[in-house]
Amino acid sequence: MELSTDTLTKIDEVVARYPEKQSATLMVIHLIQDEKGCISDGAVEWIAERLEVEPVNIYEVVTFYPMIRREPWGKTHVRVCRTLPCALRGSYKTCRTLEEKLGVKEGHVSEDGDFSIEFMECLADCGKGPVVIVDEKTYEDVQGEAAEKFAELLKNHTLDKDRNFTSYEDGLAKPRKKTVASSKKGTGKK
Amino acid sequence: MAVAKEKRIILKYADARGYSNDLPCYLEHGGYDMLKKAVKSKPEDICEEVLKSGVRGRGGAGFPTGMKWKFLDRKSGKPIYLICNADESEPGTFKDRQIIYKDPHQLIEGMMISAYAIQAKQAFIYIRAEFFEGARILDRAIAEAKAKNLCGDNILGSGYSCEIVVHRGAGAYICGEETGLIESLEGKRPNPRIKPPYFPAVLGVYQCPTIVNNVETLCNVKHILEMGSDAFGQLGIPNNTGTRIWCVSGQVQKPGYFEFECGALTLGEMIYDVCGGLNPGRSLKAVIPGGSSAKVLRADERFTGTHKDGTDFDWGITDIPLDFDGPIAAGSMSGSGGIIVMDDSVDIVEALANINAFYAHESCGQCTPCREGSLWMRKITTRMCSGGAREEDSDLLVSVADQIEGRTICAFGEAAAWPTQSFVAKFKDEFIAKANQPAPDDDAEGPARLQLI
Ligand SMILES: Cc1cc2nc3c(=O)[nH]c(=O)nc-3n(C[C@H](O)[C@H](O)[C@H](O)COP(=O)(O)O)c2cc1C
Ligand code: SF4
Ligand code: FES
Numbered sequence: 001m002e003l004s005t006d007t008l009t010k011i012d013e014v015v016a017r018y019p020e021k022q023s024a025t026l027m028v029i030h031l032i033q034d035e036k037g038c039i040s041d042g043a044v045e046w047i048a049e050r051l052e053v054e055p056v057n058i059y060e061v062v063t064f065y066p067m068i069r070r071e072p073w074g075k076t077h078v079r080v081c082r083t084l085p086c087a088l089r090g091s092y093k094t095c096r097t098l099e100e101k102l103g104v105k106e107g108h109v110s111e112d113g114d115f116s117i118e119f120m121e122c123l124a125d126c127g128k129g130p131v132v133i134v135d136e137k138t139y140e141d142v143q144g145e146a147a148e149k150f151a152e153l154l155k156n157h158t159l160d161k162d163r164n165f166t167s168y169e170d171g172l173a174k175p176r177k178k179t180v181a182s183s184k185k186g187t188g189k190k
Numbered sequence: 191m192a193v194a195k196e197k198r199i200i201l202k203y204a205d206a207r208g209y210s211n212d213l214p215c216y217l218e219h220g221g222y223d224m225l226k227k228a229v230k231s232k233p234e235d236i237c238e239e240v241l242k243s244g245v246r247g248r249g250g251a252g253f254p255t256g257m258k259w260k261f262l263d264r265k266s267g268k269p270i271y272l273i274c275n276a277d278e279s280e281p282g283t284f285k286d287r288q289i290i291y292k293d294p295h296q297l298i299e300g301m302m303i304s305a306y307a308i309q310a311k312q313a314f315i316y317i318r319a320e321f322f323e324g325a326r327i328l329d330r331a332i333a334e335a336k337a338k339n340l341c342g343d344n345i346l347g348s349g350y351s352c353e354i355v356v357h358r359g360a361g362a363y364i365c366g367e368e369t370g371l372i373e374s375l376e377g378k379r380p381n382p383r384i385k386p387p388y389f390p391a392v393l394g395v396y397q398c399p400t401i402v403n404n405v406e407t408l409c410n411v412k413h414i415l416e417m418g419s420d421a422f423g424q425l426g427i428p429n430n431t432g433t434r435i436w437c438v439s440g441q442v443q444k445p446g447y448f449e450f451e452c453g454a455l456t457l458g459e460m461i462y463d464v465c466g467g468l469n470p471g472r473s474l475k476a477v478i479p480g481g482s483s484a485k486v487l488r489a490d491e492r493f494t495g496t497h498k499d500g501t502d503f504d505w506g507i508t509d510i511p512l513d514f515d516g517p518i519a520a521g522s523m524s525g526s527g528g529i530i531v532m533d534d535s536v537d538i539v540e541a542l543a544n545i546n547a548f549y550a551h552e553s554c555g556q557c558t559p560c561r562e563g564s565l566w567m568r569k570i571t572t573r574m575c576s577g578g579a580r581e582e583d584s585d586l587l588v589s590v591a592d593q594i595e596g597r598t599i600c601a602f603g604e605a606a607a608w609p610t611q612s613f614v615a616k617f618k619d620e621f622i623a624k625a626n627q628p629a630p631d632d633d634a635e636g637p638a639r640l641q642l643i
Contacts, residue, residue, distance in 0.1 A: 017355045019312065020396060025377030026360055030319070051377070064379045064554075065360035067319050079320075083281045084482055084544045085439035085530055087643040121363065121548055122281040122482075123320050126439035126528070127446045136322035169323040172291055175212035 001042040007035045011050065021051045025061055029068055037072030066120075074109045074116035078102070078154065079133040083122035086129030090143040094130040095119055101151035115154075125168065134159065137167035193463040194454035197425070199433050200409045201449045204292040211327055213334035216295035222340050224415045228303040229348035236307035240411060242419035244431040248285075249275055249366075249404030250481070250526045251601075252514045255411075259308055259401060261391040268398040269311035272352075273375070273390075274301055276317040276324075276405050277359060277366035280481035281548060282528025285435040285447050286405035290317070290324045294331040298354065300408040302341050303415060305352045308401055313354045316371050319361055328356045363552035367600050368402040370554065381556045382600035406435060426452030430513035434524075438465050440531040441472065450512065457516075458508020461531060472533035476616075477507060479517045480525025482545050483605030485612035493520040522612070537643065539624040542613040543571035544642040549606035557598040563590045564606050571610075574621065575642060578629030584621035588614050 003011075010031050015024045028050065032043050039047075039062050048055040062068050080095040095106055098117055104110035106119045125131045128140035130147070134154065142150050146164075153159040203209040203219055216222070228236060241256025262270060274297065278286040289297055297315075305313045317325050332354050336342040343351045357375055364370040369388055370380035372395045387393055394400020410432055414422045423431045430452035437447045443466035457477065461467065468474060474489040487493075493505040503519065510516045517524040532541060550568035555561040570587050573579045591610040594603045614621055 017353070020376070022377035023357075023375060026358060026374065029360070030358055053377075057377070060379050061377065065362050067361035082544075083548055084541060084643070085282050085528075087544050088440045088530075088532065088536065088541075092641045092643060120320075120361070121551060122279065122283075124278040124284045124287050124318065126282050126284050126530075127437060129439065133320065168291070173208070173210040175210050176214050 001040070001046045003032065003046075004035060007031050015051070022053050022057065024051060025053075025058065026065075029058075029062065033069060038069040040070070072109075073118070074104070075114050076116075076154070076157075077135055078115065078117045079120045079123070080106070080117065081121070081123045081125075081129060081131040082119040083126075085122070085126035086131055089129040089141075090147075091130035093144075094132065094142050094147045097147045098132075098151050098154070101148070101155055134167075137169050139165055139167055193459045194450060196448055196464075197433050197451045197454070198449045199413050199425075200296070200406060200435060201288060201293075201447070204288050209292070211292055211294050211331065213295060213331065213338065216293075221295050222299055222335075222338075224412045225299050225302050225306075225340060226346060228306050228415060229346050229350060233307050233309050236303065236411075236415065239414055239419040240307065243410075243414045243422040244419075244429065245407070245410050245414060245422070246430070246514055247404055248406035248410070248434065248527070250280060250483075252524070255403060255407055258391060258403075261389065262308060262401065263392040263399040266399065270308055271395050271398055271400040272301065272305045272308060272310040272313040273368075273371065273395065273400060273402045274313070274315040274405055274408055275366065275368065275371060275402050276315050276321070277363075277371065278318055278321075278405070279363040279366040280483060280526040280528055281545075282437060282439050282478065282481045282530045283526040284437050284439075285527060287321065287324065288435075288447060289405050289409060290321060291327055294327050295335065296409050296412065297328075297405055298331055298335055298341060300410070300412040301354060302335075302345065302352065304401070304403070304408055304411045306345070306348075306350055307411070309350075310352055310401070313352055314375060314395075315354060315356045316365065316375060317356060317358055318365070319358045325356055325358050332356065362554075363548075364554045364600075364602060367602060369600065371402065372400065379554070381554050382602070384599050426454075427513060430515055434512070434527055436460065436512060436527045436529055438529045438531065440529075441469060441533040441536070442531050443467055443469060445531075453511050453513035453516070455512055456508060457510040457512060457529070458506075460512060460529065461508070465531075468531075468533050472535060474507070474531070475534045475536055476532045476538065476541075478522075478528075478530040478532075478609075479510070479520075480523045481528040482530065482548065483608060484517070484525045485522040485608045486616060487520060487522055488616045491616070495519055537575075537624075538613060538617045538620050539571065539574050540641075540643045542609060543568070543575050545609045545613075546571045546606075547642060549602075549609075553602065553606065557603065559594045559597045560603045560606060563594040566590045567606070567610050572642075574624045576629075577627045579625035579627075581622055581625050583625045584614050584618060587621075 014027045044058045048058045102115040106117045109116040123131045132139045132142045245255045246252040359365045365374045365380045369383040374380040390400040435449045438445045477487045510520050546568040550564040553564045591607040595607040
């Protein structure tokens, strides 16, 4: 398995943080998955050697955690929250809308590899469900007509530019550059 | 009587205009002053303050933090570790997220004070992987703090050193359970460990004494130091000191997170006054008061009994005080502070089926009653929703749940059993009616297309 020098440097850094090498397992898996999209058999062997454990120690981890993949998701991965608080606000419908518009069923990757959808358990943002995470950004209140619009924008790769949907992350106050004061939108309500 | 006002201590700045999550901003607001004070005090004095404050853990069990710290095995001579539980995985809970994303330095300061107090060799933050940006924010904040000598080597010249490492999970709920978390941190499957002997304070990570505390708990330590344990103990009510961040979700007009003194308001005031009540034309059906694992409360139930001090209580659902002990007195718990509200439009069987799908998905599979039982409970409630169940299925459901409770390695067993036990006991008619529905014609899309609400 070939890894970029950037990933290799990060792996060295991460492994050094722990009193015991094996502790770095999940963090190394995340770094490799970020680069490769999934953890192949080759990756398992590589990690085992790097952390000086047996491959089975890595397999037991890889096969347990929902967010570790043996095959890559689509280029854009959409996670929809399934759990009760979001379901009470319509997440099953939202998931269905996304499936229809993006042309791919939950748990699968579209034929062209562009999109994949995953119905996930509680994403810890339940006050503003249905919650949808696109790649690494969290969108709130994606329901009803908004969900249709959202799916449309997603399909056209224009979600980022649309002012109607600001992710939780983008809604945070921007960090200061030393003394320059920055203003902040919102007070927990939209 | 007017409803109490929010008392934001932990969330004082999180949503304040102009407040950002960087170090300069935190320092402008008095940040790290308490760490400066801490490293000049004796560690045991800080532990004593935490004990005297009466602060209870905000992660779910409500165990007194000072007491937990006292249980640390200091005789073994092994290094001590501090772990911040930032897994925030209990459905209905979204409070730790606000601290991590908006005020990370408060957490780091709380952690460094706590680490110094227990003389930890190293500290970890176990953060759920879905908080992608949250982990980056913490990494950046730790780097900023290190550059100013606020964590890492020789903190503020005190001679005490402690690194904080951010460790990301990978989407498993069981990593919120402290011993599962520890296994995960060691790079293994997060199979919870059996207690005894594996109490983390004695045999935690790397078989060393370890303290695991929730994000909100560790932030409280800073405020205990700032106010003093007496003043902190004055907040809230006896045995329920300080504030709590409640997370309200589900069918209210204005869901959200709110910080109140413990016991400052009732569940009814929270729903009707703070959260703007139910949606127009709707009435209250049920509330789960402490995350999905807590037992459900029915809107028209009466809750009666005797408090520890000998006084009697007779409450309707809206009278239940929001603190640690109130929901327990009502037969449930305040757990992680996640209040899930359901109105009369909710199909209660579908709600339970939704919850059961969660637990079936999240069981680690170590204990037979939990692994098999959670799958059976999902199967039975799903069958009730898709039609074709039998009338006696509701009793079967309860018997499965009863065989999980008390027979497992970790408290996930109870967490999985309580919803079923309470939903069926309190809404039995609806379960029987649902089970008696005829099976639908073959649906081309099959059960996977089933809508659990
Ligand atoms: C199934 C299960 C899931 C849990 N999830 C969390 C969680 O996500 N966050 C948390 O802080 N505690 C969680 N806990 C509680 C922890 O085991 C532990 O008691 C807590 O982190 C201790 O911190 P505290 O004393 O500050 O509350 C969970 C417990 C169980 C049984
Ligand atoms: S109770 Fe369930 S989650 Fe806990 S150890 Fe047993 S099988 Fe695993
Ligand atoms: S239930 Fe969807 S974020 Fe918690």
